[in-house]
Amino acid sequence: LEGRTFSVSDNAMKVTTSQPVKFWWGPHSGVAESGAEIDLLSSGEGEQKGLMSVSDVQRIRLLGRIKCQLFFQDEDARSEAITLKINAANGFEFFVPTHQATFFGFSDQKIRKDNQIMIERPTISGGLDRLFCSMLTLQFQPAVLDAGAEKKRSTQLQLASIRAEGARVVFTSLEQNVTAVMSWLRYHVEERTMELSGGVT
Numbered sequence: 001l002e003g004r005t006f007s008v009s010d011n012a013m014k015v016t017t018s019q020p021v022k023f024w025w026g027p028h029s030g031v032a033e034s035g036a037e038i039d040l041l042s043s044g045e046g047e048q049k050g051l052m053s054v055s056d057v058q059r060i061r062l063l064g065r066i067k068c069q070l071f072f073q074d075e076d077a078r079s080e081a082i083t084l085k086i087n088a089a090n091g092f093e094f095f096v097p098t099h100q101a102t103f104f105g106f107s108d109q110k111i112r113k114d115n116q117i118m119i120e121r122p123t124i125s126g127g128l129d130r131l132f133c134s135m136l137t138l139q140f141q142p143a144v145l146d147a148g149a150e151k152k153r154s155t156q157l158q159l160a161s162i163r164a165e166g167a168r169v170v171f172t173s174l175e176q177n178v179t180a181v182m183s184w185l186r187y188h189v190e191e192r193t194m195e196l197s198g199g200v201t
Contacts, residue, residue, distance in 0.1 A: 003020065013040040016038070028071060030066060030069060031068070033063075035062075038057060039061075041057065056096065058097065059093065059095050060093070061091060062091055064090075066087070068092075083122055084120070085122075086117065087118045088117045089105050089117065092104070099140040101138040101140065102135065105166070107135065111134070125175060127173075127175035130171070131164055131171050131185070133169045134166030141160045143156045160190070161188050161189060164185040169198075181200070182196045182199060182200040183198030184196070185197075
């Protein structure tokens, strides 16, 4: 996380900034226009208190408009890499214990393209799949490494599912000649299945 003028609160166990920040996580990168808040966890061990007792990060919030690019590649490098471009109007949160990443639009405002979330996925043929929603949740899970006869959990995280919610969720794929409108969508990455519900047309 790269930015300017960070404040560290020993009592609240927070690191904050209201200045724009750039962020990277593996191959993923982006910018947050209005700063960041990081909630720290205390080990609670011994007599150490405040920042001296920090054992982990609990939650990362990125504030304001978020523009980022996520890049997913299976262990099999021959398979198609997936690139997602996300433009979210109202911030982002990553909750470390559950590996859940959530992007937000303004759910309490009249729906417009500039105050919600737009996700774009370029296709191999040069087309573009689009998803429009008010809240986007990416669920990650530890990757499982196949080490001979035994499977081991990796420290690397892999994308398990994508969930989009809102009063109006719109998925369009010009390549597949599909436009769908609903209030809830979930895509299961490993099974390559998509669930749609809530007044689907």
